[in-house]
Amino acid sequence: MKFSFTGRFQGYNRESFQKDFISGLIVGIIAIPLGMAFAIASGVKPEYGLYTTIVAGIIISLLGGSTFQIGGPTGAFIPILFAIVMQYGYENLLIAGFMAGVLLVIMGLFKLGKVMKFIPRPVIIGFTSGIAVTIFTGQIASFLGLHQLEKHENFMANMKELGIHMASTNSYSVGTALICLVFIILTPRLFPKVPGSLVGLLISTVVASLLYPDKVATIGSTYGAIPNSIPGIRMPSLSIEHMLYLIKPALVIAMLGGIESLLSAIVADGMTGTRHNSNRELIGQGIANMITPLFGGIPATGAIARTATNIKSGAASPLSGVIHGIVVFLVLFLFAPYASNIPLASMAPILMVVAWNMSERKEFAHILKTRTAESFVLVSTFLLTVFTDLTTAVEVGLVLSGIIFVKHMSVLLSTTKVLPDPSDNNKKVSAHMIHEQRNCPQISIYTVEGALFFGVANRFEKSIMDEIHNKPKVLLLKMSHVPYMDATGEAHLASIAKHLKKHGGVVIISEIQDQPRQLLKKTGLDEIIGQDHFFDQTGNAISFALNKLNHAQCLGCEHDAFRECQHLSRPRAIPVQPQLVHSSSLQVSD
Known part of the structure; x- marks a missing residue:
């Protein structure tokens, strides 16, 4: 100093x-x-x-x-x-x-x-x-x-x-x-x-x-x-x-x-x-x-x-x-x-x-009027300061605040299954494109939004695992709105990746932010997932995923989840070669 x-x-x-x-x-x-x-x-x-x-x-x-x-x-x-x-x-x-x-x-x-x-x-x-x-x-x-x-x-x-x-x-x-x-x-x-x-x-x-x-x-x-x-x-x-x-x-x-x-x-x-x-x-x-x-x-x-x-x-x-x-x-x-x-x-x-x-009577009354969980923290800290001691009051206040924060953050995390919207000029992925007649059995795409930390990691894994019980060939996670991931979140993501790998599937991640990406590098999970399975653009990630399909399974499929499906599902169609899949037609943004 x-x-x-x-x-x-x-x-x-x-x-x-x-x-x-x-x-x-x-x-x-x-x-x-x-x-x-x-x-x-x-x-x-x-x-x-x-x-x-x-x-x-x-x-x-x-x-x-x-x-x-x-x-x-x-x-x-x-x-x-x-x-x-x-x-x-x-x-x-x-x-x-x-x-x-x-x-x-x-x-x-x-x-x-x-x-x-x-x-x-x-x-x-x-x-x-x-x-x-x-x-x-x-x-x-x-x-x-x-x-x-x-x-x-x-x-x-x-x-x-x-x-x-x-x-x-x-x-x-x-x-x-x-x-x-x-x-x-x-x-x-x-x-x-x-x-x-x-x-x-x-x-x-x-x-x-x-x-x-x-x-x-x-x-x-x-x-x-x-x-x-x-x-x-x-x-x-x-x-x-x-x-x-x-x-x-x-x-x-x-x-x-x-x-x-x-x-x-x-x-x-x-x-x-x-x-x-x-x-x-x-x-x-x-x-x-x-x-x-x-x-x-x-x-x-x-x-x-x-x-x-x-x-x-x-x-x-x-x-x-x-x-x-x-x-x-x-x-x-x-x-x-x-x-x-x-x-x-x-x-x-x-x-x-x-x-x-x-x-701080005005501030006290202001927070009290909100009648939120913070009001409870305020009153608890106040009463404990008066009737016990400052140490107990601050400790309890911080713990209560932490619980409230975790609860609020857990509500903010969402995992949504999506597919590209062909009617959108920017080719955005959208949840409303998923329905019974339009849902690829081999590729599952999810957008993940919110901090992936200990308070929500278990729910994140459960929501994904419940959806992929049919064991898709590819799981694509779009993580552009995940600003933070802790060790617990990384552990649950690793569990998903290992589960898919065990059943012959792969995980692809697109648009991941710096902090989660650095954490995956430090833990080595990026090696388990595969360095070439990370993409800056979701459109490129989808192109890569399409090349991982079992083309035999595509024959006769009527789900029509992607634009390429009309070619892949024809009984006598020649499988689409990797070089023929144009990532430019699949640029995806939020």
């Missing part, structure tokens, strides 16, 4: 830097409350979210494959990281994050970036909406100021916990949260360029500090004071046993990080008309996730909302992402002691709004 900065900074000038500085400043300010909120919701200290924003944000911008990508902690990671912290602990989360980084780099090096894009939309919408529900409900306790709640991994257990402690609602916390929420909603409408989350956080914190100090839980009272520096590098304690123990959470982090970052990059492409390098993006994300845990940071990925804000603010290059990280570092260095006074109730509305925005 070659990292060249020429294209990304080509034509860069002072005006470009000014744009990057302004956009980086705006996004950096927005990222501060989000970084702390995401960390708290993930079950770790708020400063870890800021460390992630600084380190990962700078590295992703420098090494990633998207010009405008902003990286850092995201809402999508919250349920995953919280579950890992609950089950494995914070230290092991860092190791799992490091391992996920290695996996992302490997995925990028093996050019799996494009593969990640093939995850079905209903699966993505389903788990994204499920994550949004988990985030939103997870903030109810802080919004209401409930205390002494026991945190669980299970959704229903957490809902039960809320119900048990609902009587301990703190009116001061509710008031603080509502003040923050109002400003989050109103600020973008009144002042579009001012980050509402920061305004809401500052005003609600000031109100709580002045009017009712010590009445609401704060970052300082819950997690202790936030240090105003980044910690030194700490190398993770890696061993084979440790890595095997954490491979599952590492895979989950890598998978979600890859999906989220590439989705964000696609959004950026759509907004700017640029094109990202998906494999380079995975490598950049991987390196960032390998380095960030060394400073105590949590896993990071591309942040869709912050990336969109970066673009809308006029970013000209990846330097805006670097500046955004520097801004967060300066704020941490200068104002960290004051952040300890922020009420947890002020953080809750920020995350609730994030959850609302990432819920």
